[in-house]
Amino acid sequence: MTSPAPKVGFISLGCPKALVDSEQILTQLRAEGYETSSTYQDADLVIVNTCGFIDSAVEESLDTIGEALAENGKVIVTGCLGAREEVIRAAHPQVLAVTGPHALQEVMHAVHHHLPPAHDPYTSLIPPQGIKLTPRHYAYLKISEGCNHRCSFCIIPSMRGDLVSRPIGDVMQEAENLVNAGVRELLVISQDTSAYGVDVKYRTGFWQGRPVKTRLTELAQALGELGAWVRMHYVYPYPHVDELIPLMAEGKILPYLDVPLQHAQPRILKAMKRPANSENTLARLHHWRSLCPDITVRSTFIVGFPGETDDDFAYLLDFLQEAQLDRVGCFMYSPVSGATANALPNPVPEEIKEERLSRFMAVQQEISTAKLQRKIGRTMTVLIDEIDADGAVTRSAADAPDIDGQVFIEDGRFRHPAFGDTSASMHGASGLKVGEFVEVKIIAAEEHDLWGERVAT
Numbered sequence: 403m404t405s406p407a408p409k410v411g412f413i414s415l416g417c418p419k420a421l422v423d424s425e426q427i428l429t430q431l432r433a434e435g436y437e438t439s440s441t442y443q444d445a446d447l448v449i450v451n452t453c454g455f456i457d458s459a460v461e462e463s464l465d466t467i468g469e470a471l472a473e474n475g476k477v478i479v480t481g482c483l484g485a486r487e488e489v490i491r492a493a494h495p496q497v498l499a500v501t502g503p504h505a506l507q508e509v510m511h512a513v514h515h516h517l518p519p520a521h522d523p524y525t526s527l528i529p530p531q532g533i534k535l536t537p538r539h540y541a542y543l544k545i546s547e548g549c550n551h552r553c554s555f556c557i558i559p560s561m562r563g564d565l566v567s568r569p570i571g572d573v574m575q576e577a578e579n580l581v582n583a584g585v586r587e588l589l590v591i592s593q594d595t596s597a598y599g600v601d602v603k604y605r606t607g608f609w610q611g612r613p614v615k616t617r618l619t620e621l622a623q624a625l626g627e628l629g630a631w632v633r634m635h636y637v638y639p640y641p642h643v644d645e646l647i648p649l650m651a652e653g654k655i656l657p658y659l660d661v662p663l664q665h666a667q668p669r670i671l672k673a674m675k676r677p678a679n680s681e682n683t684l685a686r687l688h689h690w691r692s693l694c695p696d697i698t699v700r701s702t703f704i705v706g707f708p709g710e711t712d713d714d715f716a717y718l719l720d721f722l723q724e725a726q727l728d729r730v731g732c733f734m735y736s737p738v739s740g741a742t743a744n745a746l747p748n749p750v751p752e753e754i755k756e757e758r759l760s761r762f763m764a765v766q767q768e769i770s771t772a773k774l775q776r777k778i779g780r781t782m783t784v785l786i787d788e789i790d791a792d793g794a795v796t797r798s799a800a801d802a803p804d805i806d807g808q809v810f811i812e813d814g815r816f817r818h819p820a821f822g823d824t825s826a827s828m829h830g831a832s833g834l835k836v837g838e839f840v841e842v843k844i845i846a847a848e849e850h851d852l853w854g855e856r857v858a859t
């Protein structure tokens with residue numbers, strides 16, 4: 403079940419610059435699924451964007467914080483007066499967090515901590531073991547709801563219905579707003595991204611006054627104009643997906659495809675009701691790589707599906723060797739209440755499922771590790787996700803947040819002693835900043851992650 407959206411109350415005091423800060427915070431809250439509330443009583447938490455320009459503004463800000471605390475109790479303070487945290491804490495020690503102005507990320511961090519966003523397990527790409535909260539510089543862009551397939555292990559269509567594509571004008575407007583608010587990477591998601599627009603017969607919509615078809619290639623082209631990284635998830639390998647590869651080769655969108663294959667053996671795919679053919683898939687992969695050698699292909703698989711024999715599993719392992727995928731997730735089949743696969747004969751015993759999972763992962767581990775080793779010595783652009791005491795945690799085009807690897811820059815020391823542990827620590831002596839792109843040369847690789855050093859640009 404999707405939990406109700408958490409509600410945030412927002413009070414914006416001060417000048418137009420503070421107003422822009424407020425708009426950015428509100429935009430990010432909306433992008434992450436928060437709702438806003440116009441009353442203290444209805445809000446789960448209140449943010450007060452303060453002004454500290456003159457004494458009367460300080461007084462007004464402190465009074466407003468006091469009112470919000472009395473009426474609601476959970477208050478985060480940001481804005482100019484927040485730069486003088488001691489003034490706020492002296493008057494109102496019970497505020498949850500205090501940040502200075504232009505501190506979107508710190509405000510969102512405090513919101514996430516005190517009021518986590520609603521997690522939608524059916525549309526989120528984040529694996530069931532946990533969700534990391536989206537920081538300011540990347541955002542998920544949902545392009546449709548529902549699904550026209552009826553995979554036998556899945557109950558999403560029975561819960562969410564058939565595919566309903568969002569109008570391309572709306573999707574593009576949201577993407578543009580996100581980029582304008584500081585988002586550097588857009589992660590396109592849906593249940594079946596390749597099918598975008600099928601339900602509306604690829605209807606023509608409008609963005610920036612010009613016609614754009616509701617179709618994946620056209621969407622990718624338009625998104626590619628925004629100047630952010632564009633990463634495609636849940637792209638089922640229909641023939642028209644080939645049209646994306648030249649856009650990747652030209653650098654319009656990231657050379658990355660998340661293709662949920664689930665299995666390779668034709669009989670199992672049929673039992674899963676997946677319309678795929680692994681020979682075609684292999685030919686496709688070769689074709690994609692010939693057009694865009696740098697492409698990263700990620701996939702997920704299920705082992706131990708009912709009826710999967712030793713031979714079927716061996717077929718899957720052979721496929722894995724042949725496909726040489728970059729990133730792979732694998733799950734043991736487990737029945738979901740309401741899924742038609744539950745009625746299939748010959749369930750695979752748990753211990754065999756477990757054994758297959760570990761054999762599968764061992765094979766893939768070798769492939770992924772060897773592929774990462776081959777990146778040593780290469781120079782690549784990375785996006786900075788986090789900065790900590792050891793350096794910077796970043797991702798390359800090959801790494802989607804949370805599900806893939808990371809690139810660590812150990813020489814990215816940032817924490818200027820003068821800044822201590824404040825918001826200013828996001829800007830470092832070495833000039834590194836969360837949400838920025840930097841060039842690195844890869845110097846080491848492990849099973850999942852890379853290590854790099856900065857390259858002067």
Ligand code: SF4
Nearest residue numbers: 549551553556558593
């Ligand atoms: S698993 Fe199959 S039915 Fe479920 S959402 Fe994905 S494509 Fe649709």
